[in-house]
Amino acid sequence: MTVAKTQETSIQGKGEVSAMNRMLLVPFGTLFSLVALAAAAGQQPAMPKYFVNSPLCKMPYVDPFSADVMAIYKKIKLKDCHNDSELVTAEYDPKLKQYRVHTRLDLARKMAKENVTLECGYQKIYRDGNATIPDDAYRMSKVIPLTDNLVVPNDVEYITTRCFLNSSNSKNHKSNITQRDAMTFVQDHLTPEELVHSFRLLNDEQDPKPNVIILGIDSTSRINLRRTMPQVLRFLKNLPGWFEMQGYNKVGDNTLPNLLAILTGDNHVENIEAGKFKVRGFEDSLDYIWQHFKEAGYTTAYAEDCQSLSTFNFHKPGFIRQPVDYYLRPFVRAIEKTLKLERRFETIFCVGRHISSGYVWDFAVQFVQRLLEETPMFGVFWSNSFTHNVFSAGSAMDHLFREYLLLLLKLGLFKRSIVLLVSDHGYRFGNIRTRTKSGYLDERLPMMWLYVPPWFRKKYPHYVANLRKNRNRLSSNYDVHMTLQHILQLNTRSHEAFDARIKAKKCPNCRSLFFELPENRSCSEAGITEKWCTCHPTTTVTNRTQYMAVARAVVQGMNQHLVAKKLTHLCENFQLNSVEVMDRKEILGERSTTAATEHVYVLNFQTVYKKPKFEATVRWNPRSSTLKMNVDELSRKDSYSATAKCVKDSLVKKYCICKKLPGKQHK
Incomplete structure (x- = not known):
């Protein structure tokens, strides 16, 4: 291309x-x-x-x-998550200051290509604040009939919907066509007093918000x-x-x-x-x-x-x-558990009939549409x-x-x-x-x-x-x-x-x-550590003896870290396979005496088992051949999703190469 x-x-x-x-x-x-x-x-x-x-x-x-x-x-072309029409739609009624939900019988009949009736219902989603882990918990109401032109109650913020097409030509009076969907509503919970205060904040010419x-x-x-x-x-x-x-x-x-x-x-x-x-x-x-x-x-x-x-x-x-x-978390949690999911780009992309990110951006649009003139x-x-x-x-x-x-x-x-x-x-x-x-x-x-x-x-x-x-x-x-x-x-x-x-x-x-x-x-003045700093010029080290000495010390430090973290029963011991490149950073503004006694290197290397690719930023004292390194700061350059299933710590996942264990995978 x-x-x-x-x-x-x-x-x-x-x-x-x-x-x-x-x-x-x-x-x-x-x-x-x-x-x-x-x-x-x-x-x-x-x-x-x-x-x-x-x-x-x-x-x-x-x-x-x-x-x-x-x-x-x-370049990738976007593929829609659905090819049917929405049987349930919503709009905001500015006069009522509430949302209305419509059921689309006209579209249902086009989909079914026959005379049908449309039967829809919805379930309210809400956060379960009493759960042990509320962020992972949600509750759903019983199915409530969803009639056309329904005014959504003010306490309903998130719903899932389901629709059936009833046909007189079918033996059980229900066709196979059904549609599930989900919707959010940004409801206004401000009291009259809060509305007055918010209006003043929005229109304060001296100190606008x-x-x-x-x-x-x-x-x-x-x-x-x-x-x-x-x-x-x-x-x-x-x-x-x-x-x-x-x-x-x-x-x-x-x-x-x-x-x-x-x-x-x-x-x-x-x-x-x-x-x-x-x-x-x-x-x-x-x-x-x-x-x-x-x-x-x-x-x-x-x-x-x-x-x-x-x-x-x-x-x-x-x-x-x-x-x-x-807070959209309970809604996202609920729809990913109850609607059909489709993976693209190595993650969940379609949730029900819609792109996953679309729920976030639609929520942002609703937030702005609903509250722009009412509150900062x-x-x-x-x-x-x-x-x-x-x-x-x-x-x-x-x-x-x-x-x-x-x-x-x-x-x-x-x-x-x-x-x-x-x-x-x-x-x-x-x-x-x-x-x-x-x-x-x-x-x-x-x-x-x-x-x-x-x-x-x-x-x-x-x-x-x-x-x-x-x-x-x-x-x-x-x-x-x-x-x-x-x-x-x-x-x-x-x-x-x-x-x-x-x-x-x-x-x-x-x-x-x-x-x-x-x-x-400098990076330090901006709160950026040397690991992430992009300000300093680099020079590639071509002396094999030099970069191999640093690489072996890095691998040794990684193994010592596994011992200290008590991970040796889960994670393979590291052995150096190869060094891709080692660059030395020229730390701008650093005193020459400091630069002479301690070098900053960016080492790209590979270890043996499963051949993971790592990047380490280290400080090396060439006189004493000693190393300063934070193993938790290691960068993993290839995906670790398949090699770190035995651990859940997001830091450890980067450098743990799980052992092959007999029987069930180690939890």
Whole structure:
């Protein structure tokens, strides 16, 4: 497959194309980028060399369309999850301020190709707060008749539906055609007093409360977004007000530490390694930013698809108390247990008649549609299903996600809201990590786009000027956390003016993106450990004696770690098979004496049994031949789903190669 290469600059232009969303034509301005101008003049624009270029950080630019990546990239066409028409539909009645549900007898007769009657019912879904693990529990009511034009009661937030077509020509008076579906309803639970207070917050000219909506797509680097989702990228570039943080660097391995850094100002790596997240109630004890927004009068929401991969539930008990006002977890749990599932892209993709992520984005649309004019909103909407395991799968969802963005535009979200389009990290394993040069950077550079609305750009031009400056400066999740804290007190003039209690715990000097970030900033100053830092140039070590000595020490350290963790009865002992490459990092700004006594290496190697591929960032003292390494920080470059079934700890899964045990698999 041939994909035309495109160049980019950090210079923002105006919008360029018109976009159709269902029956809505959304006009934009015209984009004249530097690339287009160069192309018109017959010139080939030069690639930028760095995303960030300072004495302490030289973050290399990555070409999304390099030959090694395009050799394994294949655009994927989206296949629908159903080929029938919806027999049950819902709409919001603005006069009643309630939802109506309709049954479609006309469509049922077309499906059956005969005269039939339609019999439908629904079951209410709700969270079982009394269960031992409430996040894994849900309850469903008895089947309630669903008549046409039914006004949904205010206490019904989630339902599943089922319909039968009754035919007089059938012996049992019921045809074989039946349809199951599921729906969400964002009901308004504000009291009259709360409505008055919320209206005042929304319309306070002196201290306006912007809505904050975070849209998250798992495992999407800023590089892969360009490769797989060009229509979404075009939307972002064409709507004035978006700023891309091209120097954004992740701070943890997988979703949990990276999302926690945004939501709590702490990645909690120590607590993750100590297993505290397995303790029931621990997650409830953390200080989430949505709690601060709730205290400020906001209505809050959190939604995530793929209940087995959910950030706060993957091998963890999740929340005891419902963490936000509108929480999709019980609905997702219920529909994945009761509706037909179809796997694509190595995970659950279709749930019933719909794409898994569609339930999340529909919920986000409902949240905005229902509450935009009533209360300040804070919502996090996160999708795992189509990007988690296959790096090219985003291409299948490009046009569909763009349609959701256009629908949110039509609803008015971008008039007064601050919106973040983010990811947790790039691809951590698979072909792009094992077969491309850019995989190392792709994993560490998630996308981060921040949108500020017209009124904000007019009222706070100095903040907008800082956003422009910050686009190509080193930033991290902790800066995003401080940005969210800043939104709650926009009149704060400096980072020093913030109460110390709300500064990011893991990075007290990290600051809001509305403030100018230091131009000459190191990874440690941004709260990024050396394992994940992309700022330092590397040189490949060609001395075999040197890299083999480091590799043997690393493997020995891994075996010692298995003993310390008491895993030797489950996990195979490691033996070095081969070294793919070892690079030495040049730590910018480090004293020459320190560099001479301790080298930082990135080692890519393979061990014998099952031939797993690992990447380790280590410190090595060449004089004493001693090693400093955190085994829990090891990166696994190939999938470990088939080799780690004997353990449930997400950290251990990366490096445990399960033994073949006689009889039943060891639990």
